[in-house]
Amino acid sequence: MNKALKNPFVFTLFVFPGLVLFLMFFIYPIFSSIYYSFTSWNGVSDTVKYAGVRNFSKALTDERFWVSVKNNGWFILFSVFVQVPLIVLFSLLISNVKKLKGLYKTAVFMPSIMSTAVIGILWGFIYEPNIGLFNKLIGLLGIEPVYWLSDERFAMLSILITNAWQWTGFYIVMVLAAILSIPGELDEAAAIDGATGIQRATRITLPLIVPIISVVIMLSIAGAMKAADIVIVMTKGGPAGSTEVMATYMIKYAITNFKYGYGNTIAVLIFVFTLVVTALYQLLVARRTERIEY
Amino acid sequence: MPRTLRKSLPHVALLSYLLVILFPFLFVLFSSVKKDNNAIALNPFGIPREFAFNNYVEAWVNAKISNYFFNSLYISVLASVVSILLASMFAFAVTRMRQGKWNTILYGLILIGMLIPNNALMLPIYTIVRKLGILNTHLALIIPYIANAIPFTIIILAAFMRTLPSEIEEAAVMDGLKAPGIFAKIIVPLTVPAMVTVFIINFLGNWNEFLLANYFLSNDELRTLPVGMVQFRDQYQMNYAQMSAGIVFSVVPVIVIYAILQEKIIEGVTAGGVKG
Numbered sequence: 001m002n003k004a005l006k007n008p009f010v011f012t013l014f015v016f017p018g019l020v021l022f023l024m025f026f027i028y029p030i031f032s033s034i035y036y037s038f039t040s041w042n043g044v045s046d047t048v049k050y051a052g053v054r055n056f057s058k059a060l061t062d063e064r065f066w067v068s069v070k071n072n073g074w075f076i077l078f079s080v081f082v083q084v085p086l087i088v089l090f091s092l093l094i095s096n097v098k099k100l101k102g103l104y105k106t107a108v109f110m111p112s113i114m115s116t117a118v119i120g121i122l123w124g125f126i127y128e129p130n131i132g133l134f135n136k137l138i139g140l141l142g143i144e145p146v147y148w149l150s151d152e153r154f155a156m157l158s159i160l161i162t163n164a165w166q167w168t169g170f171y172i173v174m175v176l177a178a179i180l181s182i183p184g185e186l187d188e189a190a191a192i193d194g195a196t197g198i199q200r201a202t203r204i205t206l207p208l209i210v211p212i213i214s215v216v217i218m219l220s221i222a223g224a225m226k227a228a229d230i231v232i233v234m235t236k237g238g239p240a241g242s243t244e245v246m247a248t249y250m251i252k253y254a255i256t257n258f259k260y261g262y263g264n265t266i267a268v269l270i271f272v273f274t275l276v277v278t279a280l281y282q283l284l285v286a287r288r289t290e291r292i293e294y
Numbered sequence: 295m296p297r298t299l300r301k302s303l304p305h306v307a308l309l310s311y312l313l314v315i316l317f318p319f320l321f322v323l324f325s326s327v328k329k330d331n332n333a334i335a336l337n338p339f340g341i342p343r344e345f346a347f348n349n350y351v352e353a354w355v356n357a358k359i360s361n362y363f364f365n366s367l368y369i370s371v372l373a374s375v376v377s378i379l380l381a382s383m384f385a386f387a388v389t390r391m392r393q394g395k396w397n398t399i400l401y402g403l404i405l406i407g408m409l410i411p412n413n414a415l416m417l418p419i420y421t422i423v424r425k426l427g428i429l430n431t432h433l434a435l436i437i438p439y440i441a442n443a444i445p446f447t448i449i450i451l452a453a454f455m456r457t458l459p460s461e462i463e464e465a466a467v468m469d470g471l472k473a474p475g476i477f478a479k480i481i482v483p484l485t486v487p488a489m490v491t492v493f494i495i496n497f498l499g500n501w502n503e504f505l506l507a508n509y510f511l512s513n514d515e516l517r518t519l520p521v522g523m524v525q526f527r528d529q530y531q532m533n534y535a536q537m538s539a540g541i542v543f544s545v546v547p548v549i550v551i552y553a554i555l556q557e558k559i560i561e562g563v564t565a566g567g568v569k570g
Contacts (some may be wrong), residue, residue, distance in 0.1 A: 004463075004467045004471065004472050004473050004476065005390060005391045005392050005463065005467075005473055005476070006391070006392045006393070007391075007472070007473050008393065010387075010391070010472070010473040010474060011387050011391050011393050011396070011473075014383040014384065014386060014387035014391070014473075014477070015383070015384055015387045015388070015400060017380045017383070017384075018380040018381055018383065018384035018444055018448065019384070019400065021380065021437075021440060021441040021444055022403070022404060022407060022441065022444055022445065024422065024441065025415070025419060025422070025438060025441035025442065026406075026407045026410055026412075026415065026441070026445070028418065028422075029415040029417075029418035029419055029422075030410070030415070030418075032418040032421070033414065033415070033417065033418055036417075036418075043421070089307075090307075090308065090311060093304045093307055093308055094308065096304060097304050097305060097308065099305075100305070100308075103312075104308050104311075104312065105560075106556050107312050107315055107316065108311065108312070108315060109556070109559075109560055110315065110549070110552060111315060112563075113498050113502075113548055113552055113559065114502065114545060114548055115501070115502035115504065115519070115520045115523075115544065115548075116502065116504060116520075117502070117504040117520035117521070117523060117524055118502075118519075118520060118523055118541055118544045118545060120524075121523055121524065121527050121537070121541060122318055122319075122322055122541055123318070124527070125321075125322065125325075125534060125537065125538070125541075126318055126321065128534070130331075130335065131331055131334045131335040131338065131534060133317075133318070133321050133338060133339075136338040136339070165314070165315070165318075169315065170563070173560055173564060174564050177564055197300075222411065225411055226411050226412075226413045228413055228505060229504040229505050229508075232504075232505075232508070233504070233524055247413045247414070247416075250414075250416075250417070251416070251505075251509065254417045254420075255417075255420065255509055260417065260421075263417050264417055264418075267414040267415075267416075267417055268414075270411065270413070270414040271411065271414050274411050274414075
């Protein structure tokens with residue numbers, strides 16, 4: 001009976017198309033990026049000139065590149081220290097209410113299925129200085145209009161808020177799923193012992209969902225390193241490069257300015273930084289959050 | 295603290311959050327039927343006094359939203375269907391066929407794909423697409439979209455296929471079916487529920503994709519909805535009422551899909567996220 005399912009010819013045939021695409025669009029690009037990061041190729045000419053580590057030393061001393069690194073850092077910090085606490089708070093709240101639970105869960109998730117480009121446009125309208133929602137709101141409090149996206153002091157923050165608006169609900173649903181899978185007896189036992197809702201949330205539920213919070217932090221770090229489309233749509237990296245992130249800087253160089261070699265150097269650095277940040281996080285934080293069983 | 299207050303406090307917090315989520319949509323919806331910027335500025339929060347539905351006609355016809363819409367639709371559907379087909383063949387081979395260590399090696403290789411930040415791969419993919427001579431055609435998006443969805447799709451479908459009991463195949467082999475027959479007649483029909491979930495997720499991903507669509511196509515006729523919208527905004531910078539109508543066109547299909555299938559979408563996305 002095993003013969004039918006052992007047929008190596010059929011096996012190869014089934015695996016082949018997927019494997020080819022995977023190698024072509026995942027594995028080959030990594031090596032190609034590494035190769036071109038050591039060249040000064042413009043992306044079109046016939047000759048590819050070897051440049052040694054010049055691109056790397058250029059990047060590491062390129063002030064505008066470091067601004068983009070710092071902005072990716074803002075994405076990480078904002079998601080870990082602003083978004084994650086909100087995610088935990090709202091997940092706990094939703095898990096504890098009886099009425100409208102389904103509505104909350106469905107509605108908070110909605111922004112994360114939308115196109116980031118369209119959300120960027122939508123929020124661009126909200127931030128519009130003269131007729132946008134934000135300035136109309138603060139106008140009610142008597143505050144002067146703010147040029148949210150064209151003022152260097154506010155542009156990055158405006159993008160971070162939009163990004164948080166889009167993704168917070170996504171993670172809430174994830175954490176919520178973890179909370180709802182905790183056996184109810186634990187909570188009931190604590191309730192019988194007289195623990196209040198807040199005590200049960202902080203002493204029982206919270207410690208039990210530490211692993212999933214850790215996953216959420218990992219995913220938001222990965223997401224923060226990838227951020228690009230929202231920046232391109234909302235500010236194109238401006239004003240004066242103040243909202244540039246690594247990925248937009250890479251695109252700007254390689255595709256708009258025909259510095260393909262240097263663009264790939266930035267791509268490699270995105271890889272390296274992502275690896276370093278996630279490895280550091282794993283070593284310093286995630287390993288301490290031991291596995292929890294119930 | 296009185297009991298009723300304590301019970302309603304979480305709802306106050308949650309309803310405020312809900313308001314923050316939903317109000318921007320409502321703002322755009324209201325703005326889309328207001329006459330012009332002036333009408334929006336005078337009454338930013340409220341329901342419009344007169345309804346200018348011609349904003350929708352303008353956006354759909356003159357700004358070619360219809361064109362972008364159908365480009366997006368067919369690219370997204372085609373890419374999602376093909377990636378599911380290829381991924382299910384792959385998943386079938388590595389979970390149900392017996393090739394010993396090859397099953398593990400190939401599946402492990404695919405898992406690596408989930409760890410790669412695919413934005414950083416954009417430049418080499420741009421070059422591949424150019425070398426294939428398909429830059430500035432729809433294939434420049436369709437093929438990378440198919441490839442991009444493959445790891446996630448394989449992982450979800452493989453997880454599902456592993457749960458099917460092996461007795462099914464034994465019976466099928468007794469009836470004289472070969473591996474392709476088992477795949478097509480037995481495994482695929484049983485995997486349909488998982489495929490539907492993955493299809494929706496891939497579809498939404500393709501429908502929303504911006505970076506490749508923005509840089510790999512320069513012909514306006516070929517553009518997809520997110521890119522077309524951004525262009526539309528840049529052109530009609532000053533006409534926010536029409537721009538809002540454009541936003542509504544690009545958001546409504548997604549909301550409708552979500553309203554009908556939200557259980558499946560949430561389930562699929564969180565499954566992929568937690569396990570990946």
